[in-house]
Each structure stands twice: as structure tokens, then as C-alpha cells.
Amino acid sequence: MTKYRRPPYPYCPWCARPLPKEKPFRQECSSCGFVLYHNSSPCIGALPTDEVGRVLLGRRAVEPYRGDWNAIGGFLQYGEDPFEGLEREVREELGVACEVDEFITMEADTYGSDGPALLNAYFTVRLGSGTIRPQDDISELRWFSLDALPENIAFESDRKALQVLSHKTERSGGGGEET
Ligand SMILES: [Zn+2]
Known part of the structure; x- marks a missing residue:
């Protein structure tokens, strides 16, 4: 690079x-x-959640942080509406539509350890019907419980966003307890 x-x-x-x-x-x-x-650069991060409180992460197929787990999302295009950008990224990476659920946090970061500055806004989303398949710059998809997240999460901003999501979920008492 x-x-x-x-x-x-x-x-x-x-x-x-x-x-x-x-x-x-x-x-x-x-x-x-x-x-x-x-x-x-403004970025948008989607955190798909399911009915048992798990979150979907994608494994990066490209540098930086190739092979690490990453929130779904990416850079907004010039002048793009952020919610349209979020839906575009979800469709590009998972192949399904989504509905925006809740704002989680906004975090400053860099694209790689010495890369350009970015600002990422995270939202939980509900995925539409259809089979999700890893596409674009994602090699694998996996649902994770918030109390069993992987060690190798690509970006500091993603780690912070997942922390905020975990705290919100704990406070609301949701997730993980249903049978
Ligand atoms: Zn000039």
C-alpha cells in the first residue's frame, strides 16, 4: 500500500x-x-442486529487490516445522503436491503494506522429478507454475541462502537436471554 x-x-x-x-x-x-x-472523510457503519441480540460483522478481504473483523459500511460518496449511503453499503456487502434502526455513536479514526482521517457514524439496522452473502471487500460474515466479540476487530472506531452497543444492550436488558 x-x-x-x-x-x-x-x-x-x-x-x-x-x-x-x-x-x-x-x-x-x-x-x-x-x-x-x-x-x-465521513463514513457510515451499519451494525445489523438480530432478535437474540447478536451483531453481524464482516471479515475484511482487503488492506488495511485484511483478515480482521469489521463493521459493515464504508466511505460516503461526495454529497451522498448518509442513510442512502448506509443502505448502499449494506446492499453492496451483504446483498440485501436494510432498515435503519438506532443511532449508536460517532467516532473519529484513521483508515489504517497512518492513513487519512475519517469520521464514522454507526447505526443499528434490521436486515431485509433474502440470503446474506459476503460481497465486495468482505470475505466472510458471522453473527457474534456482544459478550463474545472477536479479538481482531479492524478499527478502533469499530471497537468503540461495539462497546457503546454492548452498554446500550445491557442497560435495556435486551439480547441473549431468550431461548
Ligand atoms: Zn490557486
């Missing part, structure tokens, strides 16, 4: 003149006036 080049950027994307670097995340071009803002 090519090493991620962190801002400040060297040249204006419009007029190609050198950019000032005093403010690395807000670079104003002195030639054409364009302001290059650097922000965390």
Missing part, C-alpha cells in the same frame, strides 16, 4: 502554484484565492 501523504498539500489543485503550509488543514492559494480545506 502506498504511504498516505498527509496535508499540507504542495500545490493548488486549480492553478498549480505552490500553496502556503502555515495552516496545514486550511490552505489558501495566494494566486487564485482557492481555499483547500482538509476534513475527515
Whole structure:
């Protein structure tokens, strides 16, 4: 994987003149006036839950963290509605529709240990009918009890989101007790 080049950027994307670097995340071009803002990339994370309180995770087929378990989801596209993005990601990775259930948390992270900054909003979802199959950048799918999550979870933001989900589930007394 090519090493991620962190801002400040060297040249204006419009007029190609050198950019000032005093403010690395807000670079104003002195030639054409364009302001290059650097922000965390918005991501959306889906946490499908079932009637016994388990959560569905996908195993990453790609770097970074290839082989580790990961919340379903990914980067939002430019200007995309976040809920449409969530449904798109679920459909791309699982092959089924979903219904958004509840906001869980929002976490800052990076894409890989030295990658670009991201901001991931997590929601529980109810999956629609149909057989789920791992697709896109996912090699395997598995339902996990919240008290028996795998050790190798890919992202710090995913680990935090699963913690928040576990606490919410404990407080509401739901999950895992039915026969
Ligand atoms: Zn410029």
C-alpha cells in the first residue's frame, strides 16, 4: 500500500502554484484565492442486529487490516445522503436491503494506522429478507454475541462502537436471554 501523504498539500489543485503550509488543514492559494480545506472523510457503519441480540460483522478481504473483523459500511460518496449511503453499503456487502434502526455513536479514526482521517457514524439496522452473502471487500460474515466479540476487530472506531452497543444492550436488558 502506498504511504498516505498527509496535508499540507504542495500545490493548488486549480492553478498549480505552490500553496502556503502555515495552516496545514486550511490552505489558501495566494494566486487564485482557492481555499483547500482538509476534513475527515465521513463514513457510515451499519451494525445489523438480530432478535437474540447478536451483531453481524464482516471479515475484511482487503488492506488495511485484511483478515480482521469489521463493521459493515464504508466511505460516503461526495454529497451522498448518509442513510442512502448506509443502505448502499449494506446492499453492496451483504446483498440485501436494510432498515435503519438506532443511532449508536460517532467516532473519529484513521483508515489504517497512518492513513487519512475519517469520521464514522454507526447505526443499528434490521436486515431485509433474502440470503446474506459476503460481497465486495468482505470475505466472510458471522453473527457474534456482544459478550463474545472477536479479538481482531479492524478499527478502533469499530471497537468503540461495539462497546457503546454492548452498554446500550445491557442497560435495556435486551439480547441473549431468550431461548
Ligand atoms: Zn490557486
